[in-house]
Amino acid sequence: xxxxxxxxxxxxxxxxxxxxxxxxxxxxxxxxxxxxxxxxxxxxxxxxxxxxxxxxxxxxxxxxxxxxxxxxxxxxxxxxxxxxxxxxxxxxxxxxxxxxxxxxxxxxxxxxxxxxxxxxxxxxxxxxxxxxxxxxxxxxxxxxxxxxxxxxxxxxxxxxxxxxxxxxxxxxxxxxxxxxxxxxxxxxxxxxxxxxxxxxxxxxxxxxxxxxxxxxxxxxxxxxxxxxxxxxxxxxxxxxxxxxxxxxxxxxxxxxxxxxxxxxxxxxxxxxxxxxxxxxxxxxxxxxxxxxxxxxxxxxxxxxxxxxxxxxxxxxxxxxxxxxxxxxxxxxxxxxxxxxxxxxxxxxxxxxxxxxxxxxxxxxxxxxxxxxxxxxxxxxxxxxxxxxxxxxxxxxxxxxxxxxxxxxxxxxxxxxxxxxxxxxxxxxxxxxxxxxxxxxxxxxxxxxxxxxxxxxxxxxxxxxxxxxxxxxxxxxxxxxxxxxxxxxxxxxxxxxxxxxxxxxxxxxxxxxxxxxxxxxxxxxxxxxxxxxxx
Numbered sequence: 001x002x003x004x005x006x007x008x009x010x011x012x013x014x015x016x017x018x019x020x021x022x023x024x025x026x027x028x029x030x031x032x033x034x035x036x037x038x039x040x041x042x043x044x045x046x047x048x049x050x051x052x053x054x055x056x057x058x059x060x061x062x063x064x065x066x067x068x069x070x071x072x073x074x075x076x077x078x079x080x081x082x083x084x085x086x087x088x089x090x091x092x093x094x095x096x097x098x099x100x101x102x103x104x105x106x107x108x109x110x111x112x113x114x115x116x117x118x119x120x121x122x123x124x125x126x127x128x129x130x131x132x133x134x135x136x137x138x139x140x141x142x143x144x145x146x147x148x149x150x151x152x153x154x155x156x157x158x159x160x161x162x163x164x165x166x167x168x169x170x171x172x173x174x175x176x177x178x179x180x181x182x183x184x185x186x187x188x189x190x191x192x193x194x195x196x197x198x199x200x201x202x203x204x205x206x207x208x209x210x211x212x213x214x215x216x217x218x219x220x221x222x223x224x225x226x227x228x229x230x231x232x233x234x235x236x237x238x239x240x241x242x243x244x245x246x247x248x249x250x251x252x253x254x255x256x257x258x259x260x261x262x263x264x265x266x267x268x269x270x271x272x273x274x275x276x277x278x279x280x281x282x283x284x285x286x287x288x289x290x291x292x293x294x295x296x297x298x299x300x301x302x303x304x305x306x307x308x309x310x311x312x313x314x315x316x317x318x319x320x321x322x323x324x325x326x327x328x329x330x331x332x333x334x335x336x337x338x339x340x341x342x343x344x345x346x347x348x349x350x351x352x353x354x355x356x357x358x359x360x361x362x363x364x365x366x367x368x369x370x371x372x373x374x375x376x377x378x379x380x381x382x383x384x385x386x387x388x389x390x391x392x393x394x395x396x397x398x399x400x401x402x403x404x405x406x407x408x409x410x411x412x413x414x415x416x417x418x419x420x421x422x423x424x425x426x427x428x429x430x431x432x433x434x435x436x437x438x439x440x441x442x443x444x445x446x447x448x449x450x451x452x453x454x455x456x457x458x459x460x461x462x463x464x465x466x467x468x469x470x471x472x473x474x475x476x477x478x479x480x481x482x483x484x485x486x487x488x489x490x491x492x493x494x495x496x497x498x499x500x501x502x503x504x505x506x507x508x509x510x511x512x513x514x515x516x517x518x519x520x521x522x523x524x525x526x527x528x529x530x531x532x533x534x
Contacts, residue, residue, distance in 0.1 A: 002038045002383070003029050011040035013195050020508065023362065023405035026051065030411065034380035036391060043199050047365075047398035048391070051406055053438035054377030055391075059366075059399060060440070060451035067366035067399060116158040120150050123167045128530070138531025140499055144307045144515070144524055151303040173220035301360035304515055307526055308358040309350065311506060311516055312420050314496045314528050319422065322346050349422035352443055356413075357420055359447040360513055362404040368397045377438065403446045412436040499529045 005011045016022045026049060029037055035052035050056050059067060124146060131139045149166040152175070156162045166175055190208065197203045204211065313320050326346045372393040379389045393399070410417045412435045416424070425443070427433075432444065441450040498504035498518075506526075509517040515524040 002033055003040075005040035008044075010042055010195060011044070011046075013041045017191055017195070021404075023402060023408055026402040026405040027409055027411075030405075030409070035378050035411070036374070036376060036380055041398075042195050045199065045398070047400050048393065049400045049402060050374070051402065051409060051412070052376050052378055053412070053435055055374045056401060056406070056446070057438065057440050057450075058374050059401060060446075060449070062372065063366065063451045066369055066372050068369045070365055070367045070398060117154055120154040120157070120167065123153075124150050127167065132530060132532065136532070138495075138497075138529040140527050141530050142525050142527045143310050143496075144303070144517075144526045147303040147306040147310075151306065155302065173216070173223075301513075304360045304513065305354055305358065307516055309354045310496055310528060311526060312350075312354065314498050314504075315502045316420070317495070317497065317502070319350065320495060323350070345426070346422065349425040352425050352445070353420055353422045355442075355447045356407045356445055358516075359403045359407055359445075361447075362402070362514065364401045364403060364446075364449065366399050366401075368393050368395055368399065370395050377435075401446065406436075406439070406446055409436075412439075495531055497529050497531075499527065 003012055006015060007013075016025055019025045029039070029049070030051045036048065036050055036055055038046050038048050040046055050059055127146075128141065131141070146167075152164050152166045156164045164170065164172060164175060193203050193206065193208070313323075323346055326344060373390050374393055375390045376388070379387050380391075381387055406412060408417050413424075414434045428443070436444045439446065439450075442448045505519040506516050507519050508514045509524040516526055517524045518526055521527070
């Protein structure tokens, strides 16, 4: 049994694309047709949708060897945007490039980056303070714009020692392109082109206004990549940047560029890594974000997740109270790095719940490079009436893993799966009672992908979210140790709330990836009232 096509040309593609929340559509079909089913798409093509945990584990573990990017993703990544970097590579090339970059995202490396997150949040605080001092009853601040700025500056400095100075309002070709892409809503024409591009990838070469923005962004990123590499080469030659060139992203790339390096990369590959890493990773997501796979944290994903965290804090003042209570247990001192990682349990639960409810990349799409058999945890009934515990996948078949649907599925997470409930993670860590326990992603989530292409920058992304969310609810003490591994309890001084109350409606603003917006706002804007605690 499977959903029936409603269009000879588009299949069910338009129903999915025009749905306010495609994850609900996929979940409804799973309830009716089983946890693995096939749907018709453009020009009579079909794709398998997987929501069965056992099938998903097999799918992700086989990704490098069996399930690869679709032709459109290959065209976008390798030819139009960021060249032959780790996002484009497959097989042994992907394994080699990923291995060369992995040390830059180790726990030890992320620990050394805490000063970057702290410095960015101090800057943010310095811009907010004057406004709040002149508004005793609180000031209305459009928080999503500030989350964009802090995310881009933090990732630029931490990854490549390049400060966009976006927090300070400085514009560049990159920030201008980002803003233009975010401000431009998808049109029917652009959606039509992307739907047809699954069959005819060359359509993405049409110089539409949107595609010109992408090309301009690539040109800007290429200029930055070349400048960064040249600057670091010069510093190496003059023994200026030994610490920088040890295990940072830029340092590892330069080491890999040496012809006799153990994990050699060509100059083309090195430049591609810089372009497709945190600066530009999200651009591949376009409006049909299922082309891409979430390998690196990215500016867009971090800023969207942080905005959702603030939305939920504003919706639930009691959550701010719980965070305030947890953080004040540290007394007058600052938490250490280890305490931030292991002792802030409610903050950790809040971050996990944001990742569960609002994965920036809502789905992952792959193509079978060879015939395969996918095992099922729950048997399904075939159109012929046969009960089967596995499905045969022919070479060339398209497979979809609807991440948002899986993360929110009541069948996998229980009847309260669609509620924002950080407390669920205390139970999950004690004993996971629902079928989602069989998923092998980060805490049973697929937000960071899974298998050999799991998010390389997962630790980076989690650290950024923890530190910046920590800032937003904590107040750094004024002392000389500006870069101490903690920011303390802003929640005792500030509160976040919606100007029109916690019932304020939020909707999706679709640009590159879905962004939250307050209903009635022009563009992806989330204004909150920020005030001092009495």
